[in-house]
Amino acid sequence: MANIPTLTLNDGITIPQLGYGVFKVPPADTERAVSEALEIGYRHIDTAAIYGNEEGVGAAIAASGIPREELFITTKLWNDRHDGDEPNAAIAESLERLGLDRVDLYLVHWPTPARDNYVHAWEKMIELRDAGLTRSIGVSNHLVPHLERIVEATGVVPSVNQIELHPAYQQRDITAWAAEHDVKIESWGPLGQGKYDLFGAEPVAAAAQAHGKTPAQAVLRWHLQKGYIVFPKSVRRERLEENLDVFDFELTDAEVAAIDAMDAGDGSGRVSAHPDEVN
Numbered sequence: 001m002a003n004i005p006t007l008t009l010n011d012g013i014t015i016p017q018l019g020y021g022v023f024k025v026p027p028a029d030t031e032r033a034v035s036e037a038l039e040i041g042y043r044h045i046d047t048a049a050i051y052g053n054e055e056g057v058g059a060a061i062a063a064s065g066i067p068r069e070e071l072f073i074t075t076k077l078w079n080d081r082h083d084g085d086e087p088n089a090a091i092a093e094s095l096e097r098l099g100l101d102r103v104d105l106y107l108v109h110w111p112t113p114a115r116d117n118y119v120h121a122w123e124k125m126i127e128l129r130d131a132g133l134t135r136s137i138g139v140s141n142h143l144v145p146h147l148e149r150i151v152e153a154t155g156v157v158p159s160v161n162q163i164e165l166h167p168a169y170q171q172r173d174i175t176a177w178a179a180e181h182d183v184k185i186e187s188w189g190p191l192g193q194g195k196y197d198l199f200g201a202e203p204v205a206a207a208a209q210a211h212g213k214t215p216a217q218a219v220l221r222w223h224l225q226k227g228y229i230v231f232p233k234s235v236r237r238e239r240l241e242e243n244l245d246v247f248d249f250e251l252t253d254a255e256v257a258a259i260d261a262m263d264a265g266d267g268s269g270r271v272s273a274h275p276d277e278v279n
Helices: 027-040 054-064 086-098 118-130 144-154 172-180 202-211 215-225 237-244 253-260
Strands: 006-008 014-016 044-046 072-077 103-108 134-140 160-164 184-188
Touching: 027 054, 027 237, 054 072, 054 086, 072 086, 086 103, 086 118, 103 118, 103 160, 118 134, 118 144, 134 144, 134 184, 144 172, 160 172, 172 184, 202 215, 202 253, 215 237, 215 253
Parallel strands: 044 072, 072 103, 103 134, 134 160, 160 184
Antiparallel strands: 006 014
C-alpha cells in the first residue's frame, strides 16, 4: 500500500494529500470503483450530493471492513440548499446515503453569488461542525472576495478551498490568499479534464521522461510538491494504481518551475465554469 502523506488543516484535522474523486463517476459504477480504490490503498474519498453517487460510496465503505477512523470522507452542500435550515437537512440526507454519522469534511460547493446567501451557508456550516456532523468545514470554488466576506462575517477561516487547478490554470490570487490564511488548496480537475494537450506539453513530457513516469504522474507529483491536496478521478483499476504510484520520485525545482510557467496568467486556461456564473 502506498504511504500517502497527510497534511494538517488549520483546525488540527489531518487529511491524506492524495485521494479518489468520484465526480462524473456513474452511480452504477461507483461502488465498484470506490471498492477498488480502497483495495489499492486510497483512504480519502471526495464526493458531493449533486454527483448522485453518495450511496455507492457508502456501500463501498460498508463493504470494505476498513475502520472508520482510517477513512477521510468529503461531501458537499449543493447550491439550492444554502437558505434557512436547508444545510441541516442536506447534510442529514448525505449522511443517510453514505451510511455515516459524520463526514470528515463538508464543503459549500459553490458560492452562488447571485443568490447572495453564501455567508448564511457558511454560518450554518459552522453550526454543523459544532454539532459533530462534520469534523472540518471548507469551501469549494470560492474566489478571494467570497473568502474575505465569509471570514469577516464569522471570524472562521475555511480549512480548505477546493478549486479548479491544473498547470494551465493555477489561480495564483487564490493560492496566495490561502497560503496567507493557512487554508489548504484542493485541486479539482488536476489533469485539465482532458480539455487541452496537457500531456503533450514540453515541460510535462520532459519531466515524465526524466523520471520514467507517465505525464499524468508527473502532473500529480507537481500538485503534491506545490502542497495541494489532489484527487484524480478514474474508473479503471490500472489508472487508479498509476495515480497512486507517485511517491517514489521527486520533480526538480527546475521541472516544477517549468510546469509553473505553463499558466499564461490571464485566466485563459480555465476549462470549467467561472464561480460568479454558477448560481
